[in-house]
Amino acid sequence: xxxxxxxxxxxxxxxxxxxxxxxxxxxxxxxxxxxxxxxxxxxxxxxxxxxxxxxxxxxxxxxxxxxxxxxxxxxxxxxxxxxxxxxxxxxxxxxxxxxxxxxxxxxxxxxxxxxxxxxxxxxxxxxxxxxxxxxxxxxxxxxxxxxxxxxxxxxxxxxxxxxxxxxxxxxxxxxxxxxxxxxxxxxxxxxxxxxxxxxxxxxxxxxxxxxxxxxxxxxxxxxxxxxxxxxxxxxxxxxxxxxxxxxxxxxxxxxxxxxxxxxxxxxxxxxxxxxxxxxxxxxxxxxxxxxxxxxxxxxxxxxxxxxxxxxxxxxxxxxxxxxxxxxxxxxxxxxxxxxxxxxxxxxxxxxxxxxxxxxxxxxxxxxxx
Numbered sequence: 001x002x003x004x005x006x007x008x009x010x011x012x013x014x015x016x017x018x019x020x021x022x023x024x025x026x027x028x029x030x031x032x033x034x035x036x037x038x039x040x041x042x043x044x045x046x047x048x049x050x051x052x053x054x055x056x057x058x059x060x061x062x063x064x065x066x067x068x069x070x071x072x073x074x075x076x077x078x079x080x081x082x083x084x085x086x087x088x089x090x091x092x093x094x095x096x097x098x099x100x101x102x103x104x105x106x107x108x109x110x111x112x113x114x115x116x117x118x119x120x121x122x123x124x125x126x127x128x129x130x131x132x133x134x135x136x137x138x139x140x141x142x143x144x145x146x147x148x149x150x151x152x153x154x155x156x157x158x159x160x161x162x163x164x165x166x167x168x169x170x171x172x173x174x175x176x177x178x179x180x181x182x183x184x185x186x187x188x189x190x191x192x193x194x195x196x197x198x199x200x201x202x203x204x205x206x207x208x209x210x211x212x213x214x215x216x217x218x219x220x221x222x223x224x225x226x227x228x229x230x231x232x233x234x235x236x237x238x239x240x241x242x243x244x245x246x247x248x249x250x251x252x253x254x255x256x257x258x259x260x261x262x263x264x265x266x267x268x269x270x271x272x273x274x275x276x277x278x279x280x281x282x283x284x285x286x287x288x289x290x291x292x293x294x295x296x297x298x299x300x301x302x303x304x305x306x307x308x309x310x311x312x313x314x315x316x317x318x319x320x321x322x323x324x325x326x327x328x329x330x331x332x333x334x335x336x337x338x339x340x341x342x343x344x345x346x347x348x349x350x351x352x353x354x355x356x357x358x359x360x361x362x363x364x365x366x367x368x369x
Contacts, residue, residue: 098182100192103266104337111337118336119329123172127325130161134322134355137315141359144366146311155214155314162207162321169200169328180335187254188246189274190267192335198274199328202239202281205232206321209284212291213299214314222296229292236285240278247271269341273348277327284317308367315363319356326351 104112119128137154145151173179173196180192189195208228211217221228245253247268254260263271290298303310330348334341 103340105340130325138359141362158318159211166200166204201235205235206317210314210317225295229288233285233288236281239281243275243278312367322355
C-alpha cells in the first residue's frame with residue numbers, strides 16, 4: 001500500500017469526510033428522544049423528601065431519577081451557577097447538585113446567567129476566537145478559495161490557536177480553573193475533569209494532524225513521525241472507547257456505587273453525545289497510523305498523485321478542531337445553567353452543521369477530484 005502509487009492508495013478524503021454527515025445525524029437523533037423527558041418530569045409527584053442523588057440503574061433498564069421541581073427551586077445567588085446548583089434536600093440545606101449531573105430544566109430564565117456572563121473569561125474567549133476563525137474558514141471552503149496566501153494564514157492561525165487551547169485546557173485541569181469539582185468520582189467522561197483532559201488531548205492531536213498534513217508543515221515536525229502519529233492514533237481511538245465504556249459499563253467495572261455512582265439521565269445524554277463525537281474522531285486514527293508507518297515518503301507519493309489531498313486532509317482536521325472548541329463552549333454554558341443540555345445539544349448540532357458539515361461537503365466538491 002505504501003510502495004505502489006495507485007488511485008486507491010490513500011483516498012483518505014472520502015474516508016475522513018463522509019462520516020461527518022453520519023455523525024451529525026447520530027447527534028441529532030440522540031438528542032430527539034430526550035426532548036420529551038421534560039414531560040416525564042412533569043408527571044413525577046413532588047415531595048420535600050425526594051432524593052437528589054441518582055439511584056442505581058443500568059443502561060438498558062433505567063428509571064427517571066432527575067430531581068423534581070421542589071428540589072431545584074432554591075438558587076443561592078449567581079456564585080453557585082458556575083459550579084452547579086445548591087438544592088434544598090431533606091434535612092440538608094448544603095446539599096449540592098451539579099448541572100452536569102442533574103440538568104437545569106426547572107430554572108427560571110430570570111435566574112440563568114447570560115452567554116456573555118458565562119464566556120467572559122480567558123478560557124472561553126480563546127475558544128470563541130477559534131470558532132470565529134472556523135467561521136471564516138467555512139466561508140473560504142464554500143467558495144472554494146484555496147489558492148491564496150490568506151487560506152494558508154488561516155491554517156497557521158488555526159494550528160497555533162489549537163495548540164494553545166490544548167495546552168490551556170490541560171493547565172486548566174491542573175489548576176482546577178473552572179472545573180466542577182462536585183463531579184469528581186463520577187464515571188469516566190461524565191466527570192468535568194476527565195472530559196476536559198479528553199478535550200485537551202484531542203485538540204492537541206487534531207492540531208498536529210492539521211499541521212502534518214498541510215503544505216506549511218515544518219521539516220522538523222516530520223522527524224517526529226515515529227512518535228507523534230502513534231500518540232495521536234491512541235487519542236483518537238480512546239475518544240470513542242472511553243465514551244462507550246462510560247455509557248455501557250462493560251464487565252460492570254463500575255460496580256461500587258459508593259465510589260462511582262451510576263449515570264443520571266443528564267449524564268446519559270452527555271455520554272451519548274460524546275460517543276457520537278468520538279465515533280467521528282476515530283476516523284483520523286488510520287491517517288495517523290499511515291503517517292507512522294509511511295512517513296514523509298508515503299505522504300509525498302500521496303500528494304504527488306493527488307495534489308489537493310494536502311489541503312483537503314488538513315482542512316478536515318481543522319473542522320474537527322473547530323467542533324471540539326464549540327463543543328466545550330456548549331459544555332461550559334450548560335454547566336453554568338445558561339440553558340439545559342436538552343436545549344444545548346440540538347443547538348450544538350446546528351453549530352456543527354456550519355463549522356464542519358457544510359464546509360466539508362464543499363471541500364469534497366472543490367478538491368475531491
